[in-house]
Amino acid sequence: MLYPEYPSYSNIEKRIKSFTSDWVYPSGSRLSNQMMAQAGFFYMGGSDVCCYYCGNKLQNFKSRDCPFEEHATFFPLCDFIQKVRGRDYVNRIMLECERIPQARLKYEVDGSQKSKRIIFKESGATKRKSERPPVTRRIPSPVRPEIIDNGCLICTANAATHEYDPCQHCPMCQECCARLDPEKLQRCMHCLQPATIRMRVSNIPHIQ
Numbered sequence: 001m002l003y004p005e006y007p008s009y010s011n012i013e014k015r016i017k018s019f020t021s022d023w024v025y026p027s028g029s030r031l032s033n034q035m036m037a038q039a040g041f042f043y044m045g046g047s048d049v050c051c052y053y054c055g056n057k058l059q060n061f062k063s064r065d066c067p068f069e070e071h072a073t074f075f076p077l078c079d080f081i082q083k084v085r086g087r088d089y090v091n092r093i094m095l096e097c098e099r100i101p102q103a104r105l106k107y108e109v110d111g112s113q114k115s116k117r118i119i120f121k122e123s124g125a126t127k128r129k130s131e132r133p134p135v136t137r138r139i140p141s142p143v144r145p146e147i148i149d150n151g152c153l154i155c156t157a158n159a160a161t162h163e164y165d166p167c168q169h170c171p172m173c174q175e176c177c178a179r180l181d182p183e184k185l186q187r188c189m190h191c192l193q194p195a196t197i198r199m200r201v202s203n204i205p206h207i208q
Contacts, residue, residue, distance in 0.1 A: 004080075005055030009042045015052060018042040031061050039067035040080045053080035056156075069093055076189055077154055077180075094190055152176055164188045164195040171200065 009015050019033030023043055026032060033043075041049040047059040056075045061067070071081045072093040082090055152160045152173035160171030169190045177197055188195040 004053040006042070006050065006052040009052035012037050015040075015042040020045075025061075025063065029063065030066055031063065036067050038084075039071050040078070040084070041067060041071070051075065051078060051080065054078035077176075077184075091192060095192075161200060162197050163200050165198040167191050167193060167195055169195075172197075 004010055009018070015037035016033045019036060020043065022045075023033060025036075027034065029035070036043070036049060040051045040053055041058075042052055044050050044057065047061070048057055049059070049061075050057045051071065054075050054077070056078070058070060058074060061070070068081065068085055068089075071078065072085065072090045075081065076090050076094055150159045151171075152158045153170050154172050154176040158173035158175060161174050162177045163169065163171045167188050167190075169188050180197075185197060186194065
């Protein structure tokens with residue numbers, strides 16, 4: 001991504017000011033308006049925040065969450081978080097948390113609101129992370145029914161058509177696949193092992 005999704009929030013002071021009085025986390029906490037803005041987020045009201053650069057949204061932060069860590073966990077391809085924290089940090093968070101490939105992706109529908117939650121399995125994730133209620137990743141609305149069980153892990157808006165081979169990590173859509181830089185085309189973003197990207201088996205047309 002060459003340009004931010006919300007360029008008007010490129011200024012950190014504007015992001016700080018977006019956190020109005022109903023943002024409950026006080027100055028000095030890990031989720032203060034200053035910390036959230038430094039992590040690239042601006043406030044959208046309620047419990048929702050959005051990264052000004054990648055345009056992805058999170059909600060339902062808990063007081064012990066780290067905004068940088070959540071940003072890197074859910075949106076590791078965001079150029080902003082990679083720039084401010086470094087690729088080594090993003091890779092470490094992904095390997096440490098093991099949320100994305102070890103998790104079962106599930107959509108929970110509450111009225112008209114559709115949100116994608118990470119449901120932990122018992123895995124190598126740390127006890128602190130595996131026990132805590134996860135931050136919720138906001139999904140663009142409306143979400144087409146056929147995408148719910150087969151979603152792109154990157155944009156969450158399209159059906160996944162491709163994945164890494166042989167590890168089968170990070171299902172993604174054609175559009176997100178086309179935007180990957182050369183390094184990500186040769187190495188899995190999660191396990192960091194050499195890999196290629198292939199069309200998912202379910203999307204390969206059958207010849208009769």
